[in-house]
Amino acid sequence: MSHFLTVPINENGIIFDQNIAQELSNAAAAPFAFTDVYVYSHGWWNTASSASAEYNIFSLGFARVLYTLAANAPTECPKFSGNYSPLALAVHWPSMLSEDQNSVANFLEATSFFTMQQRADSVGRHAGYSLLRLLIESRKGAKALRFNLIGHSFGCRVVCSALQALTDDPAMLADIGDTQFNVVLLQAATDSDSLGHGQLYGDIQSKLPALRMLVTTSAKDKVLGT
Secondary structure, three states: OOEEEEEEEOOOOOEOOOOHHHHHHHHHOOOOOOOEEEEEEOOOOOOHHHHHHHHHHHHHHHHHHHHHHHHHOOOOOHHHOOOOOEEEEEEEOOOOOOOOOOOHHHHHHHHHHHHHHHHHHHHHHHHHHHHHHHHHHHOOOOOOOEEEEEEEOHHHHHHHHHHHHHHOOHHHHHHHOOOEEEEEEEOOOOOOOOOOOOOOOOOHHHHOOOEEEEEOOOOOOHHHHO
């Protein structure tokens, strides 16, 4: 059985849930003792209600796929052995001018592209990094975690900024050890060279040794295309 937490974050990257550190600490201990962490971040133009609805659809669909894979996996596969206890964190950050879907301010949402771009980086750099740090510290001395970070559109910037902030912290790099990072960037709303050396997220690939990335694009994404 997996465990699902929603993490509300404000526009400055501050986590609203003041008990999050204790909640993660509890999840790290028996009887949960999570081994895998899934972090989801939505993109631009999502209110809390719409993000929650989409997270529910995604998490159920994703769990169905995992159960199918588990049923057909070799018995020696560690991913689906008894040592698999997942924790899912759904990040919600304010990606609209107003959380009120009926607000007149949202008629100007299309003009907020660059504001939300910067906000996504801020959310990842502060809140995203804090979550990763708390999770790694909560499992210090135990078997290394497997992180699975999934972002969509500007949510990819949240994910990448969190990882970049992690690599900027020498103390955390020393604690990472053989922690695995599986990163999925769906329709990544970043420059095509953002992961290059010296660029915005340029240290992720060089400083995280156990890293795998899948980056997708879509010809039908008019916002990114034009």
